[in-house]
Amino acid sequence: MDLKRVAKDTAKTLISYLTYQALRVVLDQLRETDPPRAFWLNSFSSRHSIQDGDAYLEELLRVKQDLAFRIMTVRQHLAEEVTDFLPEMVCTGIQQSNMEHRRRHLERITQLTIPEPPTPPEQQTDTEA
Numbered sequence: 816m817d818l819k820r821v822a823k824d825t826a827k828t829l830i831s832y833l834t835y836q837a838l839r840v841v842l843d844q845l846r847e848t849d850p851p852r853a854f855w856l857n858s859f860s861s862r863h864s865i866q867d868g869d870a871y872l873e874e875l876l877r878v879k880q881d882l883a884f885r886i887m888t889v890r891q892h893l894a895e896e897v898t899d900f901l902p903e904m905v906c907t908g909i910q911q912s913n914m915e916h917r918r919r920h921l922e923r924i925t926q927l928t929i930p931e932p933p934t935p936p937e938q939q940t941d942t943e944a
Contacts, residue, residue: 830894831866859878863875
């Protein structure tokens with residue numbers, strides 16, 4: 816297992832996710848202050864994938880530099896705010912999730928189907944007589 820590669824891939828994914836969150840913040844701000852620009856940015860974002868945040872920003876820089884800089888600024892602010900407590904939250908979240916998956920699995924594999932006891936003859940209906 817190449818832990819450096821895992822860390823690098825995780826960081827890239829997190830960067831792209833923070834780019835997406837920054838885009839959402841900027842879109843919300845623009846919807847309140849400048850609806851036509853919000854519409855334009857939303858339209859641009861529907862045509863250009865945000866899956867790779869850096870590629871998305873490169874495309875946006877070519878067309879609307881000010882919006883790209885704004886998203887980058889918000890992304891950096893988000894990163895500075897969450898990176899302090901993120902490692903502990905991720906580890907705790909994974910531990911809790913794993914425990915819940917194991918608990919559900921154990922419950923599923925240990926469930927016993929108990930057959931219903933047969934009805935005593937005196938409680939059977941008189942339709943057979």
